[in-house]
Amino acid sequence: MSHSGREVQLHSYPNGEVRTADFQVVEAAVRDPRPGEVLVRNTWTSVDPGLRLRLNETSPAGYFAAFPLDAAMDGIMTVGQVVESSADGFEAGDTVWHASGWRDYAVVDAATPALSGLGTLTRLDTEAAAAESYLGPLGAMGLTAWAGLFEAAALRDGDVVWVAAAAGAVGSLAAQFAKLSGHRVIGSAGSDDKVTYLLDELRLDAAFNYKKAPLAALLRESAPDGIDVYFDTVGGDHLEAALGALRRHGRVALCGAISQYENHGPAHGPSNLFQATANDLTLRGFRGSSNLHRMQTMQKQVGEWLRDGQLVYRTTVVDGLERAPEALVRVLSGDTVGKTLVRIA
Amino acid sequence: MSHSGREVQLHSYPNGEVRTADFQVVEAAVRDPRPGEVLVRNTWTSVDPGLRLRLNETSPAGYFAAFPLDAAMDGIMTVGQVVESSADGFEAGDTVWHASGWRDYAVVDAATPALSGLGTLTRLDTEAAAAESYLGPLGAMGLTAWAGLFEAAALRDGDVVWVAAAAGAVGSLAAQFAKLSGHRVIGSAGSDDKVTYLLDELRLDAAFNYKKAPLAALLRESAPDGIDVYFDTVGGDHLEAALGALRRHGRVALCGAISQYENHGPAHGPSNLFQATANDLTLRGFRGSSNLHRMQTMQKQVGEWLRDGQLVYRTTVVDGLERAPEALVRVLSGDTVGKTLVRIA
Numbered sequence: 001m002s003h004s005g006r007e008v009q010l011h012s013y014p015n016g017e018v019r020t021a022d023f024q025v026v027e028a029a030v031r032d033p034r035p036g037e038v039l040v041r042n043t044w045t046s047v048d049p050g051l052r053l054r055l056n057e058t059s060p061a062g063y064f065a066a067f068p069l070d071a072a073m074d075g076i077m078t079v080g081q082v083v084e085s086s087a088d089g090f091e092a093g094d095t096v097w098h099a100s101g102w103r104d105y106a107v108v109d110a111a112t113p114a115l116s117g118l119g120t121l122t123r124l125d126t127e128a129a130a131a132e133s134y135l136g137p138l139g140a141m142g143l144t145a146w147a148g149l150f151e152a153a154a155l156r157d158g159d160v161v162w163v164a165a166a167a168g169a170v171g172s173l174a175a176q177f178a179k180l181s182g183h184r185v186i187g188s189a190g191s192d193d194k195v196t197y198l199l200d201e202l203r204l205d206a207a208f209n210y211k212k213a214p215l216a217a218l219l220r221e222s223a224p225d226g227i228d229v230y231f232d233t234v235g236g237d238h239l240e241a242a243l244g245a246l247r248r249h250g251r252v253a254l255c256g257a258i259s260q261y262e263n264h265g266p267a268h269g270p271s272n273l274f275q276a277t278a279n280d281l282t283l284r285g286f287r288g289s290s291n292l293h294r295m296q297t298m299q300k301q302v303g304e305w306l307r308d309g310q311l312v313y314r315t316t317v318v319d320g321l322e323r324a325p326e327a328l329v330r331v332l333s334g335d336t337v338g339k340t341l342v343r344i345a
Numbered sequence: 346m347s348h349s350g351r352e353v354q355l356h357s358y359p360n361g362e363v364r365t366a367d368f369q370v371v372e373a374a375v376r377d378p379r380p381g382e383v384l385v386r387n388t389w390t391s392v393d394p395g396l397r398l399r400l401n402e403t404s405p406a407g408y409f410a411a412f413p414l415d416a417a418m419d420g421i422m423t424v425g426q427v428v429e430s431s432a433d434g435f436e437a438g439d440t441v442w443h444a445s446g447w448r449d450y451a452v453v454d455a456a457t458p459a460l461s462g463l464g465t466l467t468r469l470d471t472e473a474a475a476a477e478s479y480l481g482p483l484g485a486m487g488l489t490a491w492a493g494l495f496e497a498a499a500l501r502d503g504d505v506v507w508v509a510a511a512a513g514a515v516g517s518l519a520a521q522f523a524k525l526s527g528h529r530v531i532g533s534a535g536s537d538d539k540v541t542y543l544l545d546e547l548r549l550d551a552a553f554n555y556k557k558a559p560l561a562a563l564l565r566e567s568a569p570d571g572i573d574v575y576f577d578t579v580g581g582d583h584l585e586a587a588l589g590a591l592r593r594h595g596r597v598a599l600c601g602a603i604s605q606y607e608n609h610g611p612a613h614g615p616s617n618l619f620q621a622t623a624n625d626l627t628l629r630g631f632r633g634s635s636n637l638h639r640m641q642t643m644q645k646q647v648g649e650w651l652r653d654g655q656l657v658y659r660t661t662v663v664d665g666l667e668r669a670p671e672a673l674v675r676v677l678s679g680d681t682v683g684k685t686l687v688r689i690a
Contacts, residue, residue, distance in 0.1 A: 053619075061589065196574040235618070244406065248635075254621050269614025273580070274398075276599050276630025278407035283628040285621025291591075 003030040003083075003128040005104030007082035008324050010067045014055055018332055022055070024070075030105040033086045034253070037109050038096070038121065042080035044132045045101035046140070047327045048169075049233075050256055051076070076101035077119055077140055079131045080344075081309075087111070087121075094130050095124045097139065102324050104344060106287070118143070118289040128303055136339045137173055137302050137313050144288030145173035146298040148231055148253035151291055152284040155181065159228040162186045162219065162245070164238045166204065167194035169339035170255060174231045176202055176311055186222045188215075188238075190334050198338065201312050215241035231255065236268050243275040254285040314338030348384070348428075350374040350449030353669050355412045355624075359400055359511040363677055367400070368670035369415075375450040378431045382454050383441070383466065387425035389448035389477045391485070392672045392685040393514075395601055421446035422464055422485055425689075426475045432456070436600070440469045440476050442484065447669050449689060463488070463634040473648055481684045482518055482647050482658050489633030490518035491643040493576055493598035495635055500526065504573040507531045507564065507590070509583045511549065512539035514684035515600060519576045521547055521656055522647075529565045533560075533583075535679050542682065546657050553625070560586035576600065581613050588620040599630040659683030 004027055013062040027329070033039045053059050054075075059066045067073045082094040087110035099119025100106035113120045113252030125132050136142070148170075149155045153176065163175040166187025175198070179185045187198040187207045198207035206222035219227070219241050230242035230252045241254060277281060305311035316336045318327040321344045331340050349372055356369040378384045394521045398404050399420075404411045412418045422444030427439040432455035435441065444464025445451035458465045460532045469479050481487070493515075496502045500523065508520040511532025520543070532543040536654040543552035551567035563588050564572070575587035575597045587597060620629060649658035661681045666689045676685050 060617075060619050060623050062593070062620065239618075248407070254618070256622050269616050269618050271614050272405075273584075273599070273614050273630075274405050274601070274626065275407065277601050277632065278405050279630065280632060280635050281630045283621065285618075285624065285626045287622060287625060290625050314410070 002029060002032070003105050005030050006321055007072045007103035008321065010055060010073060011070060013057055018052065018055060018325075018329055020325040025322045028072075031107060033084055033107050035086050036111055037039075037107050038082050038087050038090045039084040040078075040096060040098060040106045040108055041079040041083050042078045042106055042109055042344045044079045044135055045321070045324065046077040046135045047331050048076075048140075048343060049331055051328060054334055063244065064105075072100070073102050075099050075114065075119065077123065077135055078102075078106070079124065079134055079327050081199060082105070089122065090121070095126045097122050097134050098122055102321070102342075104321060118292060131312075132315070132341055132343075133200060133306065135341055136169070136315060137306060138299050139286050141169050141339055142173055142298055142302050143295055144170050144255060144290055145177055145231075146243060146302070147164060147286055147288055147291035147294055148255050149174055149177055149181075149229075152253035152255075152286040153156050153229045153231065153251045155183065155229060157182070159183045160186070160223055160226070161229040162188070162223065162227045162233065162241075163187050163231040164192075164210075164234040166198050166202070166207065167337050168233060170311075171231070171233055172202060172314070173302075174339055175204055178229075178231075179204060180305060180310060186219070186227070188218070194337065197314075211236070215343070216244055219245050226250075229253070240270045240272055243248060243270055243272045243281070246275070246279060246281050248279045250279065250281045252281065252283040254283055265322060308329075316340040318342045320344075347377070348450050350375050351666055352448035353416045353666065354415050355400060355418060356415060358402055358414070361675055362520060363397065363400060363670075365670040365674060370667045373417075373448075375568060376452060378429055378452050380431050381456055382452050383427050383432050383435045384429040384444060385423075385425040385445075385451045385453055386428050387423045387446060387449060387451060387689050389424045390666070390669065390687045390689055391422040391480045392669060392676050392687060393421075393485075394676055396673060397677055406629075410652065410655045416427075416447070416634070418447050420444050420459065420464065420479055423451070424469065424479055426559075428449040433468070442467050442469055442479050447666070447687075452461055463637060474651060477660070477688075478651065478658075480686055481514070481660060482651060483644050485633050486514050486684055487518055487643055487647050488636055488640055489515050490522055490576075491647070492631055492633055492636035492639055493600050494519055494522055494526075494574075496639065497598035497600075498574045498576065498596045500528065500574060502527070505529045505531070505568055505571070506576065507533070507568065507572045507573040507574040507577040507587060509533050509555075509587075510535075511543050511547070512682050513553065513578060516538060516576070516578055517547060517659070517683055520549055523574075523576075523649075524549060525637055525650060525655060531564070531572070533563070538680065542659075554581070561589055564590050571595075574598070585617055587614045588615055588617050588626070590627050591620070591624060593624050595624065595626045597626065597628040599628055611682060621666060661685040663687050665689075 078138045098108045099114035110121045165171040166175040167189040173270045187204045195207045207217040227245040233255045324342045439486045443453045443466045444459035455466045506523045510516040511520045512534040532549045553563040571592040578600045
């Protein structure tokens with residue numbers, strides 16, 4: 001049986017801000033799976049700010065490779081259903097995740113680990129949680145938040161935690177994981193509505209709109225005695241404010257820096273890094289995909305929190321594969337709450 | 346018996362580069378020790394680049410306080426001989442260290458810990474090593490190098506280590522400690538003479554003059570497969586080059602940033618901090634004085650290396666207390682090799 005389907009391709013490297021015109025949607029034939037492969041009908045695909053780093057001619061050294069032009073974009077997490085399997089251990093009807101998103105159909109090699117292992121073809125337990133939650137709290141997002149708090153920041157009893165972009169996909173999880181683990185948690189975001197969400201729905205201890213006053217003052221008001229941990233998805237001025245507020249032996253989990261992704265000059269490094277020396281601070285960069293060994297532990301605990309209703313999780317759903325570029329533009333503009341997903345079918 | 350002696354005072358906060366005219370030498374009466382105190386005739390005192398941070402109206406938050414104007418400068422490590430003791434456990438003739446340097450005589454309270462404990466009045470074993478070596482490899486410098494490598498950078502078997510300012514006081518110790526612990530060590534410095542010193546006397550595996558070519562290229566030549574640890578006393582472009590060369594799970598020991606000390610605008614943060622996220626890097630700030638619990642272990646090992654002649658150590662000696670400001674200016678200009686000491690008497 002032969003298929004054809006749409007795929008989203010990058011057509012030109014954005015010059016400054018990403019525009020939907022940088023992408024194109026192409027109808028392409030889908031070949032049959034060879035031995036060891038499965039054919040998947042994709043149903044949900046992920047839209048992450050980190051994709052921005054791969055929309056340049058070269059991506060940062062050590063990071064996932066830049067997307068080639070006019071070709072399917074590899075390495076984007078997706079959930080779908082197996083249509084046809086020529087691989088042991090998978091059969092038609094299985095719900096799976098893999099890393100060949102932003103297209104209707106994908107032919108996936110079951111044996112080849114994708115992108116540091118995260119995104120390797122995996123059957124999902126849809127009785128434990130909805131399929132799309134594996135693109136959110138039970139997947140890469142959850143693992144990133146988990147690894148940032150418990151591995152990179154090595155969260156300890158009594159730590160006061162600041163999570164930037166706390167209404168965002170990873171931030172909202174990190175803030176709640178810390179809160180559910182018994183910590184005092186301060187969240188920040190870029191609108192009053194988001195601040196209300198942080199206080200009323202995520203039930204954080206304090207929250208502020210970073211656009212309302214100088215960051216250092218807002219942070220001092222929410223955490224008069226300083227902070228011990230900063231979960232950084234923003235960089236720039238946020239990281240500087242954190243370095244100024246961290247107490248001795250404080251820790252920063254460097255998860256990526258959305259404030260720098262659209263920046264084409266040299267990125268703005270923190271001007272007060274000397275605070276790290278003065279106060280014995282640790283800054284630790286990390287990638288969720290470097291922490292696959294923590295996936296099971298995370299899924300077990302977070303799955304429980306989800307079923308108990310203790311974890312709040314908001315998703316921005318965009319309908320239609322052809323709107324994936326538009327969804328990415330919105331994510332990069334900060335105009336979304338929680339995780340953005342595209343529903344393909 | 347009453348004494349009087351000279352002390353060096355800060356007279357004005359330097360406007361840009363430090364000049365000797367910012368200081369004054371004053372003759373002052375020295376009071377007799379009260380119960381619990383000793384009177385010390387200082388013999389050697391320390392000249393450290395970090396003093397620069399205290400020559401402004403405010404020092405960085407969390408760091409040692411700024412020096413007040415027209416007063417004795419507290420918190421500078423010094424070695425001397427007890428002249429008169431009114432404190433249990435000390436007697437005339439003892440060689441001690443304490444933190445009241447840059448003056449001929451000091452009255453020191455034996456019971457009060459000085460500056461995080463480092464500099465608290467301590468009797469020194471001058472049979473094990475020369476008195477002045479306690480202002481170098483067996484004191485704060487040694488502890489800083491030791492803590493940076495073994496605590497902050499958590500040195501592991503097989504690590505390739507880059508030490509910046511490797512002809513400097515702390516750098517030359519860090520480079521040799523790493524080398525004597527079995528690592529491949531690359532050193533950098535700012536002149537060809539210093540590079541010769543690094544290769545011929547410290548016997549490092551590779552060395553380069555950072556003024557000769559772009560840092561990234563020089564580093565790539567010395568460490569074609571990248572580095573695992575960077576010992577940073579420079580900051581700025583050196584830290585950026587390190588972030589670009591560090592392999593996965595690499596570590597940076599942030600010891601202070603001499604390139605920023607004279608800088609009065611906002612300091613220049615690394616523009617490529619995202620490398621930390623991309624490659625799971627850890628940047629750890631630290632102060633030697635936060636690692637007093639490692640002092641004994643350090644002194645034992647480093648004392649052995651010194652006695653065996655395995656550790657090379659160069660000192661720039663400036664004669665005369667009145668020349669301490671001039672010595673500091675030279676240290677800040679990079680125009681010294683090894684540790685700079687002032688011989689007072």
